[in-house]
Every structure is written in structure tokens, then in C-alpha cells.
Amino acid sequence: DQQVKQNSPSLSVQEGRISILNCDYTNSMFDYFLWYKKYPAEGPTFLISISSIKDKNEDGRFTVFLNKSAKHLSLHIVPSQPGDSAVYFCAASPYTDKLIFGTGTRLQVFP
């Protein structure tokens, strides 16, 4: 039972354009959401997070949007750069419990 789903295994975007990565969840008890970025043969690194009391959080080129009624969150990267090419994982948790990760989306940014 996959509680956190990333239905697009891959995404290809031209440099300078917007990248939109999507994530859906099923558990209404989730109240904290995070995005991690992972390069091959390395550990993931934290990118950005959002709590359920907000619907948007922004950090430089990265913005996360949360739609609680749809149980959906998205990560926007504007403008996309070649160095953004990586696998992106969304993760969610209830307040006092461990994170549950999605399956990841591989983003490729081409010139």
C-alpha cells in the first residue's frame, strides 16, 4: 500500500523552463511534507519542506505547493538548470511519526 505516490517516473525539461514534479498521498494524517534530491551513487539531500498549515513555501528557485483537499503536492523549479538533473523524492509524515518516501521522479534538464 503506497501511501506516497509519484506517478511520473521521469521528466525531461529544457534549461530555463519550469519543472513541475508531482506527488500524491493517501493518508489524511500526514501533516508535514518534504522534498529530497538525489544524485546517482549519493545519499539524498533535503531540498524544501512544507507543513499542512501552509499551502506554499518558497526557497529561491524552488517552490512547493500543497493542496490538502486533493492530497497533492508539487515542486516547481524555475528556471530549471542542468545541475537540477537528479532524482527527486517527496516524503510525508504525521507529526510524531517517521517519514514515508515516494518512489521518486528522475528529472533531466537538457540545454
Added chain:
Amino acid sequence: DGGITQSPKYLFRKEGQNVTLSCEQNLNHDAMYWYRQDPGQGLRLIYYSQIVNDFQKGDIAEGYSVSREKKESFPLTVTSAQKNPTAFYLCASSIGVSGRYEQFFGPGTRLTVL
């Protein structure tokens, strides 16, 4: 220079042998985790520990064992009972188990069982 170290980066073992993967952190974090990554499967939780001398099974604990004798160390043993041990293993730590605390990951160990 705080962080998480995993050793070795690449590990080869013969089928039927137990193997222990090392994970050390100097971030003074209470919680530590072991994940397994397979292509198309994301990060699946094997075991986690909230505090020294305590640990809980994750989603795929069968065939694995852990210990947490020191706050800094959380070794994972892949036993011969694990049916498909070849994978990329990631260790992580955080201040606490709550999702509000960022998890810091090590560089990973790629285990190949021949």
C-alpha cells in the same frame, strides 16, 4: 565537520554469507535509519532507532538485523535469510523521528551478492 559516514562504498559478498554495513554519525542525533533503494522502488525503510539500545522494524525488515549500542553507530547486518540482498543501502539520522526533523543521509553502500 559533522556528517554521516558509511563504509565501504562498494561491497561484494558471496551468496549465503552475512555482511555488516557500517554507519556512523557525529551530528549528535538521537534517531537513525536504514533504507534500501532499488530501481523504481524509492526508499524503503528497513529499521530505525529512536534512541540507544532501542530499534524498530521498518517495512522490509525480514533478513536484516541491527544494533544500537552507541548513539553514534547503527550497523546493519544483511543475513543469508535476505532473499534479494543486492541493492543500494542508505543510512540516515535526524534529531528525532518526527517528520518535522530533516533526515541527513550518508553516501550509501552498494552491496552486490554474487
